Amino acid sequence: MEYFLQQLINGVTLGSIYGLIAIGYTMVYGIIGMINFAHGDIFMVSSFISLIVFLALLSLGLTFIPLALFLVLVISMVITAAYGWTVERLAYRPLRDSFRLAPLITAIGMSIVLQNYVQIAQGARVKPLPPIIKGSYTLMEHDGFIVQISNMQIIIILTTLILMLGFSWLISRTSLGRSQRACEQDRTMAALLGVNVDRTISLTFVIGAALASVAGFMYLLYYGVIDFYIGFVAGIKAFTAAVLGGIGSLPGAMLGGLIIGLIETFWSAYFSIEYKDVAAFATLAIVLIFMPSGLLGKPEVEKV
């Protein structure tokens, strides 16, 4: 029981990170119908940006850690958002009216470009960061087994919760969110109402990248090691989460992220940690076969 509870906490933490990345996949799919395979690498780039900015702030003499971390988060969000914007502008917008596979191919190209760019600029070796946020709370103790939740885990879960609430509000209640959803459903009609569709699509990439950068920042602090390849695995898992939740559905992406995080954690805990990726990807295969529209996805048929 204690072991289960501990794994549950770990799983929710991991799921939070996947969920934040998955939103980027699902939003982009919703609005332009393509899988942005470079999104995982945007996440990877953001974790590097976080590390670099953090070290830069320290060397500038900023030693008050909470302030430093807050600044790192904000700066990283801005720079990563600029990456997201640039990727869309360079690789996808020129192909907007091209055949369907074209942006998918450039997305994979963009993913390779970002990976190699970071590999060359930062080296292929892993970059460690000593734990910055320490301390934890003991929730229960039984037969010598301790259930703990660390401060880092609390921060990850709370930040994710706040961001997702804010983000849901943005999408469902604001004019910006309405025009975003309008572009998802009918771009021509949105333009007929005066919505600047290109700008809305850019904004979707910017928001997706900003959320991924929060994930990248927390990944760096939580695991303490990053390399140029983390974006691939995390990206594919977040993509799995988006498909599991129903691609195009925002609550689906959040729920899917959580479930994938839990599946992976419990699989590692009770079966085999070596095969944890197999568990996540087997889920993808099973969902695609038996439930192609996902848990909260909308069926393709619509009343005319």
Next chain:
Amino acid sequence: MSQPNPLLETPEPLLEIKGVNSFYGKIQALRTVDLSVHRGEIVTLIGANGAGKSTLMMTICGKPPCRDGTIRFDGRDIHALPMHEIMRLGIAQSPEGRRIFGRMSVLENLQLGAFLTDPHHFEEDLERVLQLFPVLKERSGQRGGTLSGGEQQMLAIARALMGRPKLLLLDEPSLGLAPLIVKQIFSILKELNRTQNLTVFLVEQNAWHALHLAHRAYVMVNGRITLSGKGSELLEKEEVRAAYLEGGQ
């Protein structure tokens, strides 16, 4: 407000289309179309299915772009502008097929209609539009996709009106609707034109209703304007009667 005579020719029309050619891929849909709509007028364009009427509507709004010729609106050349900037100048369209946002509520559809206007007079505009189409008030929380065809058509027009347009473009508002509802929609248009001096450009297959409503009318055949004149005059013309009215009423 004093009523200007809609037939009185003002120096510059609100919308002026000159020599416009437009293509869908390689197919030429419009052939040197000339057409004008003056302030306060209701102008209709009638023609058979596939004549190019909807293409003209969309060409005015910028997509497909016109390849030759000029389109002027409110004293500006608009044919080189992107769609969202054209609409910003005060044009609203209720397009072919209605294009309601089916997964959004009726209220959200109307909010999107007001995307370009000052949010301060949103409540006032909403009140006005719901008074015209009371059925939308009852349905305001419902998803657009669950409305009946007639309700969707009313929503499409209401959404267009929410933008406070100088020019309202309506593409086949009568398509697929019961005669009673068609009558209702047309009388609302007439009322809006009379009381608020709303300028309307209407594309219709339902020629009888459209010609009765409109001050002036154009007939389009295979992407060309073949006839024009007062609505009441065209109603009398033998070729119009034969092609568009026989069996209609």
